[in-house]
Amino acid sequence: MDKNEKKIAVCICGGCDIGKSLDLEALAKVAGEEGAAVCRTHPFLCSDEGVELIRKEVAAGANTLVVAGCSPRFNTDTFAVDGCFTERVNLRELVVWSHPANDEDTQMLADDYLRMGITRAKKAAIPEPFSTEIDKTILVVGGGQTGMAAALAAAQAGYQVVLVEKEPELGGFGKKCARKFPSTAPYRDLEPIGLEATVQQIQQNPRIKVNLATAIEEISGQPGQFDVRLKTNGTDNQLRVGAIVQATGWKPYDASRLGHLGGGRYPNVVTNVEMEQLLASGKLLRPSDGKPARRIAFIQCAGSRDESHLPYCSAVCCRVSLKQAIWARELDAQTQAYVLYKDIRAPGQYEDFYRRAQEDPQIFFTKGEVLSVEETANHNLLVNVENTLIDQKIQVEADLVVLATGMVPVSADSEAIRKYRDAKAVIAKGEAGAQLEAAKETVEKLKEHEGTDVLRLTYRQGPDLPVLKYGFPDSHFICFPYETRRTGIYAAGCVRAPADSVSCREDAAGAALKAIQCLELATGGAAVHPRWEDRSYPDFALQRCTQCKRCTEECPFGTLNEDVKGTPQPNPTRCRRCGICLGACPERIISFADYSIDIISSMIKSVQVPDEFEEKPRLLGLVCENDAYPALDLAGMARMQHSAMIRFIPVRCLGSVNVVWIADALARGFDGILLVGCKSGEDYQCHFIRGSELMGTRSDNIREKLKQLALEEERVRIEELAIADFRRLPQIVNEFAAQIEEIGLNPFKG
């Protein structure tokens, strides 16, 4: 729509104390000055009559609405009119519920919020979604239980699936097992693995194409348009898919690293995976001499929950050992099993399974720390255990020792590989001096990552999903376990976290759903979680790009690739619309239809900053719309008062704040700027992962700017805040206001 054609209708609500606390006529005058074609007030705008009034203005030709009343977080549907850009001005929570009524400063605040709202309405447009061809095929990487479940889940929902398995058969680790611990009530009896039925279902499903003995050579492109190069028995195969479920599973922890437990040293010390095969043979014979193994010691947490091996708990090993003990006892009634454990972890209904094992008088449970395993001359084993329930060292003699080794994800550390490759590129380019030395050091340090890539994505930021910890590419969010850092690619099953087969299948279904959603949303040009349905996307004015690479480096989702010169190559369906690229760009060439440097700058400039003689400081608050802004609402609802000197503007993420806005505000005469984002660090709460952290880095730049202007550093403050901390927010604002008053007014006023 041409901006000149905008006809703005301002509708002001007088309800919820707004009419009682503010001079609405004065507000209407401001609307007129700002260029609104019409301004209407209503005492109860969210009532049917109020909504009718809004609709009448639209019918009369208004195409842009500014609704001034409650927070945009409420009555979202009520005030939305199809095809109309609607800007909400928060006069309730941010003004009348948090400031004294009929007060000059409160009125000035309301006037400014209305000015900012109308300014945004003038500048912003309803985003036109990009349109691109979306392939709705789902690629599932890994043909184990999770991968098969994901493939079936997606196919049964009507989607084409390509399933890739590197082995010549489907089944993954399930093939190595003959029986599993119970997956259904009454949670007491061992169950057959039952792979055959699943494999058959896969083979019979016309929507699933299986590629066995197949490796991924390369995946390029973006959601809806991933180009995949596969290699099967030396033959290349190209295909296009839309989304990816990574179900690459796990491998057992290398038992040879557990020499103190006899791992890799003694023939009769086996892993729990090897034990499966011994049991499956139907006779439990020990490897050294083929004699029946009648005294079996299970060493739990062999290498797990151990800082020098796997610090995490592998979650299933307790139940696996319970199963193997019960199974061994079924094979031979003379068998005795000793389970040496730290804690028996049998969650939920699996307590019934644990209870069943405890009911067996020949399964002995001993809590303790296993110190060492020794071998006797006849290949028996002596297990030395400390800190047991009776508080002393004991020794258990066994015919066979089973190491309950843990799960290691089959994943790759994408960020490490990327650093490794970048360093190698530096060396290859023939750089010299310190740069070369640093690169050599990096290559040496990271060389173990050579050739570990799994998905082989041609992403600037690395070939795989970034890992969270211990190699698991999990989401950091408790409430959003599929909030992936690579749009359209979802990890499921044991590659994401150690899990039993029931959880893996549930996880597979969840990941398949997210893959489907991603494709359906991309079809409409819309973003996935957390800016679900957002149809805006970043536009790059590339003719002004200086190839500084900040945007390609800082995008938390690996959206941007680079050409050889370093110019960003946008991939809109990878984008999550956080605006971090917009915040990063020093040339200010990145913008969204409804969120841009110009829009926010103009809003800042629309505030009427009193001159130095009025002695009324003005503060700007740029706040994260996900946490800090709702926190302001909640503080308002609790009628907590904050300084009327501050004007808040919500931003998509603190990481989307461009330093130029701060410079503009200072040039305009603002005396201080408060930036409020989400928690950063290991337990970060930013849905765009690094927003607050990036703002922290950019603040060096800001300090530099302040220095150039001979202004005090304290004029810009960064805070981290969660919604639940809303009671602290007014206090933060008020303290900041007091501090700015103390420092004095910005000398650049007027």
Place this chain on the structure above:
Amino acid sequence: MSGNGSKGKVLVIGGGISGITAAIEASEAGCEVVLVEQNPYLGGRVAQMHQYFPKLCPPTCGLEMNLRRLRASSRIQVLTLSTVERIAGSPGRYQATIRCNPRRVTRKCTACGACVAACPAERPDEFNCGMSSTKAIYMPFEMAYPLQYVIDEGTCRGTACGKCVPACPYQAIDLEMKPKTIEIEAQAVIWATGWAPYDAAKIEGLGFGACRNVITNLMLERLASPGGPTAGKIQRPSDGKEIQSVAFVQCAGSRDENYLKHCSGVCCMASLKQSRYVRDQYPNAEIYIFYIDVRSPGRLEDFYAQVQKDAKVHLIKGKVAKVHEDGADGAVVVEAEDALSGRRVAQKVDLVVLATGVAPNSGSVRLELGGALQHDEHGFVNGDQPLAGLLAAGCAKRPADVASCVRDATGAALKALQCCVEGSRG
């Protein structure tokens, strides 16, 4: 989806984190959803939590994001104060009867709060586990959705009082609002009926109800929450005194043939987390955790390892036999046998927290389908049901933490989508 219209309809029973997730995920994949919640607000149990383990982040952060998705979706119909009474029909065509209880406050409510001052009646606030009270007309909590006041039927004297009616500037109060019943048809039904804390008063010997300073883990969540009855200060219920020592009694009712036979799965992590709440407020407080096994699966082990490094947290393997009050000052003594040393321990503390477990809550839907909903012996709904399209998610199925519930609910949304797709194929 996006403009292609609906793929079919899904009924979700329960508006806690599992139900909200299942509803939103199914809707974002193209299904129409009816989300039925018996409370006047969405959020369920997680709304009562102060922080989640292991990040110690507030549930409100995710709740805000989910509510925004929900508000943005035109495909979800939310029915609060409602229960599913009956489900009839057959796979592909389930018919549900839903009873909507009266809120007695209409959609005109702007949440301005003018009614509260006028109301003369008070009720114990069950959101705060009865540790505080509200008026008969109340806002359940600060982030309630829908953001509307509600009148407690049991407390309000109705038209005999009627003082709130003229106090409302928007004529939003209707004291004579009647319950109504609606019928819907759905291709899939998801039980996301969640859990209830096991009733601590039923557990013999642990002193709940008899000792003033014995509370449950859910009560501690409310005490630690800034929106709770003490504005976030953890203190003794008997006299409001600060706390020098706390004992956590693990498996309070769980893993016990007399009460809950199952392990409740989350209470170990909950107590480890709560030990952090206490230690953050009281740097000198001593903490005693009495446990059978500490269960912190996967990466949650990191959190346990951190707590173990705290010299003020004492982990004692042993089942607590008895809890009793000691003297007039409200102190409580916890008696247990330390299984590691074999010694009997009697630990005197200021506050005892019972890590009460997760009791399944499968609702009271009458099924007229020629088949019942299959449960296990604990009362949890079986994951695999003989009738296609009857699904369960989250703690209705098994005790689980929030992340597991959300994954499971997302998976349930996929299964619901499959039913809708099959339905639409005819």
